Amino acid sequence: MPIRSILSGAGGYLPERLVSNDELAAQIDTSDTWIRERTGIRQRYLAAPHETACFMGTRAAREALANAGAGPDDVDAIIVGTSTPDQAFPATAVRIQAELGVTRGFGFDLSAACSGFIYGLSVADSMIRTGNAHGVLVIGSEVYSRILDWKDRATCVLFGDGAGAVFLQAGEGYGSADRGVLSTHLHAQGTLGDILYVNGSVGRRDLPGTLVMNGKEVFRHAVIRLAGAVEEALSANGLTTADIDWLVPHQANLRIIEAMGRRLGLPAERVVITVDRHANTSAASVPLALAEALADGRIKSGDLVLMEALGGGLTWGSALVRI
Numbered sequence: 001m002p003i004r005s006i007l008s009g010a011g012g013y014l015p016e017r018l019v020s021n022d023e024l025a026a027q028i029d030t031s032d033t034w035i036r037e038r039t040g041i042r043q044r045y046l047a048a049p050h051e052t053a054c055f056m057g058t059r060a061a062r063e064a065l066a067n068a069g070a071g072p073d074d075v076d077a078i079i080v081g082t083s084t085p086d087q088a089f090p091a092t093a094v095r096i097q098a099e100l101g102v103t104r105g106f107g108f109d110l111s112a113a114c115s116g117f118i119y120g121l122s123v124a125d126s127m128i129r130t131g132n133a134h135g136v137l138v139i140g141s142e143v144y145s146r147i148l149d150w151k152d153r154a155t156c157v158l159f160g161d162g163a164g165a166v167f168l169q170a171g172e173g174y175g176s177a178d179r180g181v182l183s184t185h186l187h188a189q190g191t192l193g194d195i196l197y198v199n200g201s202v203g204r205r206d207l208p209g210t211l212v213m214n215g216k217e218v219f220r221h222a223v224i225r226l227a228g229a230v231e232e233a234l235s236a237n238g239l240t241t242a243d244i245d246w247l248v249p250h251q252a253n254l255r256i257i258e259a260m261g262r263r264l265g266l267p268a269e270r271v272v273i274t275v276d277r278h279a280n281t282s283a284a285s286v287p288l289a290l291a292e293a294l295a296d297g298r299i300k301s302g303d304l305v306l307m308e309a310l311g312g313g314l315t316w317g318s319a320l321v322r323i
């Protein structure tokens with residue numbers, strides 16, 4: 001019987017400091033009405049200095065392990081999707097390994113911007129299916145507040161900080177055949193790199209870098225590419241939209257999410273939405289939304305969940321998972 005990657009637990013962490021649209025409007029030329037009408041965002045959480053990608057990712061991972069009924073000894077790989085690591089190296093994943101008390105296996109960071117979690121899930125699934133890993137933590141952890149240009153009202157109102165994690169475990173035998181990761185599909189188009197990027201990095205002493213975005217172009221591509229990703233996932237599995245119990249989309253803009261829900265013919269109550277409260281937490285957004293909907297009982301064992309994300313690169317992709 002083939003090995004499947006069973007999603008056995010999820011967790012999340014949000015910084016303590018909640019920042020409303022009105023609070024931002026007191027500092028920059030924007031308004032609660034503009035932000036809500038264009039994006040659906042009402043608030044976001046912003047990290048304190050100690051709330052780093054490692055700090056938040058560790059907490060999300062601990063919760064995912066606890067919800068899976070697992071511990072450090074069950075982990076043999078850690079993959080962290082992040083564009084905002086604490087250090088150029090060691091990787092955030094390796095720092096988290098130490099924090100969790102995991103003493104074997106390996107870990108690495110993965111750079112795919114807002115698609116980092118979906119990319120990580122795909123890599124983890126491949127490793128589990130080929131027998132190269134048995135228990136993989138896939139984490140998205142981001143502190144975009146540190147790479148935003150706080151004078152650019154067109155971007156700084158859109159993002160928040162946070163971390164989300166899932167624990168994938170190899171499953172064999174009775175009961176696992178129809179559960180777990182059914183498929184993942186990844187895409188990138190480097191020629192679109194200049195519509196959403198960070199204009200510097202640790203490799204540039206002169207330019208630490210802040211986020212730059214052509215919002216209209218990103219919006220246009222997001223709707224087209226994500227619709228394509230959804231259709232690809234359904235057709236690869238011989239499914240129709242009627243088979244999907246939950247859509248857990250990347251949380252960038254409520255209007256993009258609603259367009260995807262309409263396209264799938266899913267009623268709004270079958271689409272998990274956190275963008276109103278979390279804003280766009282990049283690679284953390286999908287696992288945070290998934291963790292929330294699992295914790296409050298909306299998503300149940302046996303449900304078929306379609307996840308999708310798009311981010312700088314452009315990168316985009318989907319994952320279809322039976323919980």
Ligand code: COA
Nearest residue numbers: 030031034038114153154157215216218219252253310311
């Ligand atoms: N507050 C008030 N006004 C703002 C503003 C803000 N925070 N940001 C921009 N504006 C203004 C602009 O200056 C512009 O004014 P003008 O008409 O006088 O020139 C006006 O609002 C319209 O700006 P525009 O950029 O055309 O708005 P939009 O309808 O395209 O919405 C986004 C902007 C960013 C909300 C939208 O393009 C978007 O969501 N894009 C996708 C972003 C995304 O998903 N990114 C992450 C992908 S991982």
